[in-house]
Amino acid sequence: MSLPELVTEFMVDMKCEGCVNSVTDKLETVQGVKSIEADLSNQVVRIRGSSPVKTLEEALVQTGLTARLIGQGLPDDFLVSAAVAEFKGPDIFGVVRLAQANMELARIEANFSGLPPGKHGFSINEYGDLTRGPASTGKMYSPPIQGSETEPLGDLGTLEADETGEAYYSGSKKMLKIVDLIGRAIVLYGSDDKSDSGLAAAVIARSAGVGENYKKLCTCDGTTIWEAKPDFVASKV
Template sequence: MTVPAFETIFAVPMTCQSCVKDIEGSLQQLSGINKVTANLQDQLVSIQGTAAPSAIVDAIQSTGRDAILRGSGRSNSAAVCILESHASHVENKVRGLVRMVEVAPSLTIVDLSIRGLSPGTYHATVRESGNISEGPESTGGIWEALTAKKESRPCRGIFGTVEVGKGGVGAVFLDRPIQIWEMIGRSIVVARQQDGKVGGDYVRVFDQD
C-alpha cells in the first residue's frame, strides 16, 4: 500500500533555538520529509511527509533528545492504551504503552513500547471485547479473525510482533489499515502466543482514550 503524505507530532524537549536547528537539520537528512515545524514554547515538533515514525524518532534521538509520538494534528485521531501485567507468574512489574495515531483514512501508526517481560518474541493482537475482568481469557477472540478468514484477507486485529531483548525492553512501530474509532471499547493483548492462551507472559490494555 502506498502511504500518502501525513503529519505526525512529537513531544521533544527543547530549550533554545539551537535545539530547534539541530532537530530540523537531522530530520531534513531523512527521505520522505516534506516540512518540519518546531514549537519551542509547546515543546512540539510537527513533521509532514511519508517518513516512518521510527526513522523520525531515531533522527531526533541522534541529537541527544527523546521523542514521543503525540498525534497527527487532527481531532479524534489518536488513542493511548496502557499496558500492565496480568499473569501472576510474571516476576517483574510489566509496564507499557501503545500509542495509535490515524494519519490518513484507514491508516493508523502504532507505536508500542513495553518493559519488564522476559526476552523473546511477543504477539500484539486487538481483541473483540474490552472486558479484562479475567485477563486475556475474557477479552474474546482476535478482532475480525473469523471475518478475515471467510473473506481470505489479512486480519486487521493482528497488529504484529515485538521483540523483547535481554533487558526486558521491547519497542516497535507498525502501520495498520484501521481507524481510531474502531478501537474504542476493545482491548489489546501482548503474549507469547498469538491466541493469548495460557502459557505466555500476558499484558493487557486498560484504557483507550
C-alpha cells in the same frame, strides 16, 4: 516496510533560535522526514513524514534537549485520529500507538520491555475488561468488513523480544478505524500462537491528535500515556 505518512508532535524544551536550529538541523538528517515546523513560543515541533516515533525520539535525544511526544495524526481529517494502550507492569511495560493515516489505513507502533525473549503475538480484542487480565477481553476483534484481509482485523502480527526483554514493532493495518477501537483491549501473548491465554492486556484509550495536547494530558485519566516507560522523557544522558 515504509510507514504511512503522518504528522508527529513533540514538546521540546527550546529556549532560543539556536535550539530551533539544532532541532531542525538534526531532524532534517532523519530518513522519511518530509517537513519540520518548530514553534518556539509553544515549544512544539511538528514533523511530517514516515519516520517511526522511535527514530524521531532518538534524533531529539542527540540534540541534548528534553522532548516529549504529545500527538500524532493528520490535522482536521478525523474525529478520532490517535489512540494508545499503555502496559503498566508490574513485569511488562510498554505502549502501543495507533494513528489513522487515511480512511483505509492505520499506522501501528509498539515498544515493550520486560518480555520473555522470543516471538510474541499481539492483537486487538473485543472488550476492555481487565478484571481477569487477558482472559476477560473476549475474542480477537473481527468485524465483518467487505474487502477486508483474510486474517481477523484485530490481528496485529508478531513482535520479537531480544535477550534483554525489549521489543519494537512498526507497521500498518488496512481497514482499521481508530474510532472503533476505543474501549477495546490490546493483548500480548506468550508466543506467536495467539490462541494462548495471553501475558498482559491494556485498554485502548483515545489520545491526542495534532494540536490537541500542549498540556501533555490524556483525555481519559489526566496522565501522560505516550511514553513507552512510565518515566520516559527523551533527553541526552
